[in-house]
Amino acid sequence: MKIRNIFCTALLALSLPGAHAEEKPKTSEHRPKLILAIAIDQFRYDYTTRFRDRYTGGLATMLSQGAVFVDAHQDHFPTVTATGHATFLTGSVPATSGIIGNDWYDRALGKTITSVEDAKTTLLGAGSGKEGASPHNLIVSTLGDEIKIADRGTSKVIGISMKDRAAILPAGRMADAAYWIDNQSGNVVSSTWYQSKLPEWVEQFNSTKPALKYLGATWFPIGKDAFSAKPFITLSNIANKAYFSEWEKTPYANDMLEELAEQVLRHEDLGHHNGTDVLTISFSANDHLGHAVGPDAPEVEDMSVYTDRVLAKLLDAAVKQAGGLENLLVVVTADHGVSPVPEVNTARKMPGGRIDKKEYLGKIQDALTKKFGEGKWLLGVQESGFYFNYDLIAQKKLKPSAVEDEAAAAAMTLPYVARTYTRTQLLKHEAAQSQIDEYVARAFFPQRGPDVIVIMKPYYLGGDSGTGHGSPYDYDSHVPLIFYGSKVRAGVYSKRVGVSDVAPTLAAILQIETPSGNVGHVLEQVAEPFLESRQQSHLPHSTPKHSAKQ
Numbered sequence: 001m002k003i004r005n006i007f008c009t010a011l012l013a014l015s016l017p018g019a020h021a022e023e024k025p026k027t028s029e030h031r032p033k034l035i036l037a038i039a040i041d042q043f044r045y046d047y048t049t050r051f052r053d054r055y056t057g058g059l060a061t062m063l064s065q066g067a068v069f070v071d072a073h074q075d076h077f078p079t080v081t082a083t084g085h086a087t088f089l090t091g092s093v094p095a096t097s098g099i100i101g102n103d104w105y106d107r108a109l110g111k112t113i114t115s116v117e118d119a120k121t122t123l124l125g126a127g128s129g130k131e132g133a134s135p136h137n138l139i140v141s142t143l144g145d146e147i148k149i150a151d152r153g154t155s156k157v158i159g160i161s162m163k164d165r166a167a168i169l170p171a172g173r174m175a176d177a178a179y180w181i182d183n184q185s186g187n188v189v190s191s192t193w194y195q196s197k198l199p200e201w202v203e204q205f206n207s208t209k210p211a212l213k214y215l216g217a218t219w220f221p222i223g224k225d226a227f228s229a230k231p232f233i234t235l236s237n238i239a240n241k242a243y244f245s246e247w248e249k250t251p252y253a254n255d256m257l258e259e260l261a262e263q264v265l266r267h268e269d270l271g272h273h274n275g276t277d278v279l280t281i282s283f284s285a286n287d288h289l290g291h292a293v294g295p296d297a298p299e300v301e302d303m304s305v306y307t308d309r310v311l312a313k314l315l316d317a318a319v320k321q322a323g324g325l326e327n328l329l330v331v332v333t334a335d336h337g338v339s340p341v342p343e344v345n346t347a348r349k350m351p352g353g354r355i356d357k358k359e360y361l362g363k364i365q366d367a368l369t370k371k372f373g374e375g376k377w378l379l380g381v382q383e384s385g386f387y388f389n390y391d392l393i394a395q396k397k398l399k400p401s402a403v404e405d406e407a408a409a410a411a412m413t414l415p416y417v418a419r420t421y422t423r424t425q426l427l428k429h430e431a432a433q434s435q436i437d438e439y440v441a442r443a444f445f446p447q448r449g450p451d452v453i454v455i456m457k458p459y460y461l462g463g464d465s466g467t468g469h470g471s472p473y474d475y476d477s478h479v480p481l482i483f484y485g486s487k488v489r490a491g492v493y494s495k496r497v498g499v500s501d502v503a504p505t506l507a508a509i510l511q512i513e514t515p516s517g518n519v520g521h522v523l524e525q526v527a528e529p530f531l532e533s534r535q536q537s538h539l540p541h542s543t544p545k546h547s548a549k550q
Contacts, residue, residue: 030530031510032329032485034271034322035143036314037170037280037502039088040307041081041163041287042469043334044295045072045478051304058311062332062484067526068492072481074336075498077439077455078383078470079477082115084335084499085169085282089143091503092517093442098139099169100445105380105387112380116165118191124198125189125206126182132191133164135173140517142172143503144278149174150512151275158264162253162284166335170280176268179260181253183244186211188260201267210259212239214252221302232299249292251306253285258310262317271322276510281314282335283307294341294467326486329509333499334479338469345459352459355416361386367410368403372396377403383470384443385450400424400451407452416460421453439472442519483526493525 048063055063062068074084076093078101086092086099094100099115106113114133121132141149144157159171159178167178175194179202182189187206190198198206216237221229233250236243247253261281264270270277286303293299315330322328345352361378364386368377373396380387386407393403404422411417421440426449432438440453458475461468469476479499500520507514508527 031276032322033276033327034318034329035276035278035506036318036328036330037089037143037278038311038314038330038332039085039166039170039280039282040332040334040480041166041282041284042290042336042338043286043304043307043480044337044475045070045334045480047295047300047304048480051301054301054305055308056312057308058313058315059308059332061312061315062330062482065490066330066482066484067488067490067523069481069497069523070492070494071496072333072479073474073477073496073498074334074479075439075442075477075500077436077443077472079336079472080383080470081163081287081335082165082169084479085166086115086138087499088333088335089170089172089280089503089506090138090140090515090517091143091500091520092140092515093500093519095442095445096140096517096519098137098445098448100443100448101383102165104382104448105450106448107379107387107390110379112382114165116168118193121191121193123182123189123191124195125187125202126185132193133168134191134193135168135171135175135178136193138169138173141515142170142175143506143515144170144280145172145174146507146512146515147276147278147510150510154273155275155277156268156270156273157278157280158268158270159280159282160257160260160264161282162248162257162288163282166282166284167280170282171278179264181211181248181256183248184241186239186244186247199267201263205260205263210256211244211247211253214247214250215239215243217250217252219250219252221298222305232302248285249289250285251303251310253288254283254307254310257281257283257285258314261314265317265321271327279318283310290338291468292466294344295338296340296344324486329485329488329506330483331502331506332480332482332484333502336469337474337476337478339459339461339467339471339475341467342459342461350459351457352461353416354464355456355460355462357462360411360414363414364407364410367406371406372398372403377407380450382450385453388451404452411452411454416457418455418457420455423449423451426453436472483523487529488526489529491525497521497523 080102082099082102083094086097090097103112103114116133118134118136121134123130123132147155157175159167161167162181164180167180171178177194179188179190188202218231218234220231235246289303319325342353375392378386379389401424408420408422411420426444458473501523504514504518504520505523505526508522509530
C-alpha cells in the first residue's frame with residue numbers, strides 16, 4: 001500500500017465529526033506509549049557485523065527482530081558528536097539546525113564556544129556558580145518538541161548521556177530535562193534551562209556516589225580474569241581527575257548511565273502519560289575509549305559486547321515500564337563512526353597519516369602574510385575550517401573573497417588536503433557535483449560557519465596518538481540504524497538512508513508535524529505497519545440495512 005494512501009485515510013478519519021471532541025489528547029492505542037531513542041557514540045556500522053557472533057543481548061535481539069538498515073549514514077559534515085546528535089531527532093543538517101560542530105568561533109563574543117554553551121544558565125548538581133548548558137543554539141525543533149506541541153504538554157521528554165551535548169540536543173528545546181555526568185565529581189547534573197533545582201530522586205541517586213563504585217576496579221576481557229589475561233584498564237583508588245579520565249573509557253560508565261535510565265523511567269513514570277513519552281540516551285564510553293585505542297583494538301570489541309549486554313538490561317526495563325513491547329518503540333543508531341589509527345593503517349599499506357596542526361595553520365598564516373602583509377590573519381579554528389580576522393581585512397581594504405582564495409590555494413599545497421570551499425563559493429549555492437560537495441553544502445551555516453572549509457584526504461587526522469572522526473568518508477558516516485518494537489516489521493534493508501530519516505519516520509508513526517528543519521524522508525518499511533493498523537481501526541463499520549431514516 002502506498003504510504004500517501006494511508007495518510008489520506010488517516011486524515012479523513014481526523015476530519016469526521018467527533019474527531020476533536022476530547023479536550024485533552026489521549027495516546028491512541030496504535031501509538032507507542034514510550035519511544036526509546038538510543039545513540040551509541042562512535043559505534044561504526046561494522047561493529048554490528050564484525051562482533052555479531054558474540055552478541056547475545058540487546059543488540060542481538062534488535063538485529064534479529066528489528067528493521068535493520070545496513071546502509072545508513074550521517075549524511076552531513078563534519079561527522080562529530082554535536083552534529084550527529086542534533087540530526088538524530090530533528091531530521092535536520094548543520095546548515096539548518098545551526099549546530100555546525102562540537103564548537104565554533106563566535107565573532108560576537110570573540111571566542112570559541114561549544115554547541116550547548118549558555119552563559120545565561122547555571123549548572124545544577126556540581127557545586128555553585130558553574131555555567132550550565134542548554135539547547136539555545138539549536139534553531140529547529142526536535143521530535144520531542146513536536147510531540148509536546150501536539151499533545152499540549154502532556155508528554156514527557158528527557159535526554160541523558162555522559163556528555164552534555166549528547167543529552168541536550170536530541171531531547172530538544174522543550175524537553176522536561178536533560179541530565180549528564182559531571183567529569184570532575186561523577187554526579188548527575190543538569191541546568192537551569194530546564195528547572196530551578198534537581199529533582200529529589202536525582203539528589204538521592206547522587207548521594208549514592210554511583211561513579212565511585214568502581215574505585216580500584218580492573219576491567220578484564222569478558223570471560224577472562226587476573227590469572228588468564230592482561231587487564232585493559234585498572235582504575236585509581238582515588239577519586240581524582242585521573243580516575244574519571246580512565247573511568248569514562250570503561251564499560252562501567254555505560255553501566256552507570258543505564259542505571260540512570262532506569263531511574264528516569266521509574267521516577268518520571270515514562271510511558272504512563274496521555275501523550276507519547278520520549279527518553280533519549282547516548283552511551284559515551286564507547287567514544288572515549290575509541291579515541292584512545294581505535295576501532296581495531298581488542299578493547300573496542302570487548303566494549304561492544306558489554307554494550308550488547310547493557311542494552312539487554314535497558315530493553316528489559318523499558319518494556320516493563322511501558323507495560324509490554326506493544327507500547328514501546330526503540331530506535332538505535334550512532335552519531336558517527338571513526339577512522340582507523342594512522343599507524344595501524346600504515347602497517348596495512350593503506351594511505352593516511354597524522355596532520356601537524358602547527359604546520360597546517362602556519363602554512364595559511366604565512367601565505368596570507370606574504371600576499372597581504374603582517375597581521376594575525378586567523379582568529380579561530382573549527383573542526384571543518386578556519387575563521388579570518390575581519391578587522392584586519394577591512395583595515396587593509398581587502399576583499400574577503402581575495403583572502404579566502406589565497407588561503408584556500410595555500411591549503412591545497414599541503415599533501416593531505418583533498419579540497420577546499422570558500423565562504424563566497426558556498427554563498428552562491430552552486431549545484432553539488434559530488435556527494436562530498438553535498439555534505440559540505442549541508443554543513444554551511446553562514447552566521448556561524450568558517451570562512452574556508454577544508455576536507456582532508458581519507459585517513460588523515462590530527463593528534464599525536466589515538467584516532468578521530470569528522471570526515472565525510474564512509475568510515476566516519478556509516479552507522480547502524482535499527483528500529484525495534486512489536487509492530488516493527490523485521491527485516492534487513494539495503495537501500496541507502498540517512499539518520500535524518502529517523503525523525504520524519506517517527507513523526508509519521510505518531511501522526512504529528514515533522515520537526516521544523518527536517519530534510520529526511522519517511523522510511524516506509526518502518527512506518528507502514530503502524531499506519532496500516534491505524535487505517536484498519538478507522539474503517540467505517542457496515543450500517544444495518546433498515547437503520548437509516550427513510
